[in-house]
Amino acid sequence: MATQETEIRELMKRREYGAGFVTAIESETVPPGLSEDVIRLISAKKGEPEWLLEFRLKAYRRWLKMTAPQWAHVQYPPIDFQAISYYSQPKSHKAGPKSLDEVDPKLLETYKKLGIPLREQEMLAGVAVDVVFDSVSVATTFKKKLAEAGVIFCPISEAVQEHPELVRKYLGSVVPFGDNYYAALNTAVFTDGSFVFIPRGVRCPMELSTYFRINERNTGQFERTLIIAEEGSQVSYLEGCTAPQRDENQLHAAVVELVALDDAQIKYSTVQNWYPGDEQGRGGIYNFVTKRGDCRGARSKISWTQVETGSAITWKYPSCILRGDDSVGEFYSVALTNNRQQADTGTKMIHVGKNTRSTIVSKGISAGQGQQSYRGLVRVLETAANARNYTQCDSLLIGDRCGAHTFPYTEVRNPTAQLEHEATTSKIGEDQLYYCRARGISEEEAVSMIVNGFCKEVFKELPMEFAVEAGKLLAVSLEGAVG
Amino acid sequence: MLEIKNLHARVEGKDILKGLDFSVGAGQVHAIMGPNGSGKSTLAHVLAGREGYEVTEGSVRFDGQDLLALPPEERACLGVFLGFQYPVEIPGVSNLTLLKAALNARRKRNGQPEIDPADFLAWVRDRAKLVKIDPKMLSRGVNEGFSGGEKKRNEILQMLVLEPRLMILDETDSGLDIDALKIVSDGINAMRSPQRATLLVTHYQRLLDYVQPDRVHVLARGHIVRSGGPELARELEARGYGWLEAA
Numbered sequence: 001m002a003t004q005e006t007e008i009r010e011l012m013k014r015r016e017y018g019a020g021f022v023t024a025i026e027s028e029t030v031p032p033g034l035s036e037d038v039i040r041l042i043s044a045k046k047g048e049p050e051w052l053l054e055f056r057l058k059a060y061r062r063w064l065k066m067t068a069p070q071w072a073h074v075q076y077p078p079i080d081f082q083a084i085s086y087y088s089q090p091k092s093h094k095a096g097p098k099s100l101d102e103v104d105p106k107l108l109e110t111y112k113k114l115g116i117p118l119r120e121q122e123m124l125a126g127v128a129v130d131v132v133f134d135s136v137s138v139a140t141t142f143k144k145k146l147a148e149a150g151v152i153f154c155p156i157s158e159a160v161q162e163h164p165e166l167v168r169k170y171l172g173s174v175v176p177f178g179d180n181y182y183a184a185l186n187t188a189v190f191t192d193g194s195f196v197f198i199p200r201g202v203r204c205p206m207e208l209s210t211y212f213r214i215n216e217r218n219t220g221q222f223e224r225t226l227i228i229a230e231e232g233s234q235v236s237y238l239e240g241c242t243a244p245q246r247d248e249n250q251l252h253a254a255v256v257e258l259v260a261l262d263d264a265q266i267k268y269s270t271v272q273n274w275y276p277g278d279e280q281g282r283g284g285i286y287n288f289v290t291k292r293g294d295c296r297g298a299r300s301k302i303s304w305t306q307v308e309t310g311s312a313i314t315w316k317y318p319s320c321i322l323r324g325d326d327s328v329g330e331f332y333s334v335a336l337t338n339n340r341q342q343a344d345t346g347t348k349m350i351h352v353g354k355n356t357r358s359t360i361v362s363k364g365i366s367a368g369q370g371q372q373s374y375r376g377l378v379r380v381l382e383t384a385a386n387a388r389n390y391t392q393c394d395s396l397l398i399g400d401r402c403g404a405h406t407f408p409y410t411e412v413r414n415p416t417a418q419l420e421h422e423a424t425t426s427k428i429g430e431d432q433l434y435y436c437r438a439r440g441i442s443e444e445e446a447v448s449m450i451v452n453g454f455c456k457e458v459f460k461e462l463p464m465e466f467a468v469e470a471g472k473l474l475a476v477s478l479e480g481a482v483g
Numbered sequence: 484m485l486e487i488k489n490l491h492a493r494v495e496g497k498d499i500l501k502g503l504d505f506s507v508g509a510g511q512v513h514a515i516m517g518p519n520g521s522g523k524s525t526l527a528h529v530l531a532g533r534e535g536y537e538v539t540e541g542s543v544r545f546d547g548q549d550l551l552a553l554p555p556e557e558r559a560c561l562g563v564f565l566g567f568q569y570p571v572e573i574p575g576v577s578n579l580t581l582l583k584a585a586l587n588a589r590r591k592r593n594g595q596p597e598i599d600p601a602d603f604l605a606w607v608r609d610r611a612k613l614v615k616i617d618p619k620m621l622s623r624g625v626n627e628g629f630s631g632g633e634k635k636r637n638e639i640l641q642m643l644v645l646e647p648r649l650m651i652l653d654e655t656d657s658g659l660d661i662d663a664l665k666i667v668s669d670g671i672n673a674m675r676s677p678q679r680a681t682l683l684v685t686h687y688q689r690l691l692d693y694v695q696p697d698r699v700h701v702l703a704r705g706h707i708v709r710s711g712g713p714e715l716a717r718e719l720e721a722r723g724y725g726w727l728e729a730a
Binding site: 426429430431432434435436437438439440441442443445449450452453454455456 | 531532533534554555556558559560564565567570571573574575576577580581584585588589592624641645
């Protein structure tokens with residue numbers, strides 16, 4: 001039996017990272033270091049209004065007084081924030097492209113390697129893609145078609161120029177500037193990200209999708225996403241993330257804010273495949289992200305779906321504030337940690353309004369020496385009569401050197417609340433693999449089949465084409481591992 | 484079809500099989516009987532290729548091919564089927580998913596295209612009727628929440644769907660009530676053909692009332708202590724194993 005363990009370990013060890021290439025493009029990068037001057041420089045480069053600069057500086061001054069959170073079940077050496085460059089933009093894009101034709105062909109080549117041929121997507125898939133390359137959005141497709149529907153989908157820096165009243169009204173209204181250490185840092189130095197506005201009664205005519213990618217060495221990426229769904233509107237948004245292979249660790253501290261007004265629905269899906277580091281744990285992305293949705297209106301709904309296979313360290317809790325009566329929050333998550341990856345992830349559901357409901361389905365897969373923690377908070381305030389929560393938290397272990405931990409927190413201040421919690425931990429046993437093999441199925445295929453079966457409930461929440469992609473991504477992440 | 488020569492096997496450093504010799508011809512059914520701990524299940528797993536079951540001496544040939552050199556999945560694709568004594572649960576993976584993957588693995592190996600989904604479904608449903616398995620159960624997780632009897636019937640269903648050439652059934656009769664035993668036996672008999680061979684590993688005579696063996700081998704402490712016709716099974720039923728173990 002020991003041989004079997006060793007073999008699984010051996011198999012799990014190798015994991016090819018298909019997106020680990022660097023694009024040779026000259027970029028304009030601000031020297032490493034963080035100060036008020038750097039923030040002023042970023043703001044000036046982007047031609048920002050005074051209020052936004054003030055907002056950044058306020059966040060920076062708060063951040064200086066804060067300390068990095070220590071409570072997460074992850075371990076890493078302290079980050080030297082002065083060694084990071086806070087702004088990088090490809091030189092050839094200073095003026096900003098008007099159309100895809102103006103985009104550096106090398107960039108387009110990069111996206112092709114990532115499997116997102118923009119032109120093909122434009123023509124075939126009907127997916128509008130806002131691509132963020134390092135700090136500047138280089139291509140936005142389908143803008144016109146969306147504009148006809150009244151939908152605004154553009155880089156946030158553009159929104160600052162074109163729709164300052166909307167940005168000013170909503171930016172920081174869900175994640176305040178001093179919310180937490182990394183959110184404060186993001187607020188101070190964010191360079192780009194997406195802005196989405198769906199007007200009253202509009203159902204967004206297509207899936208919106210953004211691929212983020214960190215290219216420049218030693219640059220942190222601090223993107224900022226703001227999605228506003230007005231009364232009765234609906235939108236489905238997908239972000240995909242990859243980063244090149246490097247020996248150093250890179251910091252990614254994003255903030256995502258969602259606002260849903262009365263009867264609005266936002267579905268936010270993430271397929272995250274940041275570079276996870278090598279098998280010794282060298283390199284890889286530190287993914288310290290604040291994602292929060294505000295169900296501000298009655299009967300509104302916000303649904304987070306995430307498939308996370310990358311990053312060296314993940315610290316992330318997409319949350320919902322269920323402020324409106326009868327509002328609904330959902331969190332569906334698949335997280336895979338392999339080799340030395342660490343993840344402390346989960347969600348927060350804050351019930352404020354009456355008859356608010358939330359569902360949490362978390363599936364954690366640990367392989368190699370991966371360490372994974374689910375950390376979830378369900379808080380029911382005095383005002384939230386008849387609140388309901390269902391939490392299901394399942395862990396799957398592959399091999400015997402990985403770990404799964406669950407930290408559920410509940411705070412209930414209204415006696416009419418009903419909370420259900422289920423948790424399971426299982427292991428892909430050698431008996432299961434043997435059983436499959438005795439039926440003619442290879443070990444690799446068996447692992448992939450079992451893992452996909454385990455994740456089924458979450459995959460079915462993803463938009464169809466991405467569910468297939470997610471299934472494949474998981475298979476690939478484990479394939480290198482099992483082949 | 485199956486030739487076993489001087490087979491020695493060790494599990495966790497302990498010698499379990501100590502020189503087995505017998506052959507099963509095409510069209511034949513052989514029963515392996517014996518007391519607990521005699522090595523019956525070890526033999527079944529050695530034939531299927533379980534990791535950790537180390538063959539220290541001897542050979543096993545299947546259609547002239549060296550079976551022991553192949554990993555379990557290749558043996559299965561050649562037509563070796565092991566019906567498990569303790570079928571394994573695989574939550575979240577439906578019976579249909581497993582069966583389809585298993586069928587397509589065989590087809591791939593034989594250079595055939597994947598099976599048409601509609602043909603597949605029709606085939607599985609047809610086979611399920613033979614073992615009285617409700618089509619609804621096919622969409623449930625593999626053996627997930629199945630009763631002991633359902634698990635055994637599910638093993639027989641898999642066998643009927645995959646149509647192996649060598650069927651090794653490890654105590655498939657244990658824990659079955661009389662109705663389930665009848666269903667399982669019908670399934671096994673439905674598979675009997677001049678092209679197939681069957682190895683029934685069992686503790687009791689009662690399965691053999693329904694599935695007539697051609698030969699019976701009694702295993703004790705890693706050796707075949709006696710071989711004979713069907714009458715040997717009845718003798719064992721009457722006298723127990725003690726007289727043979729002492730021999």
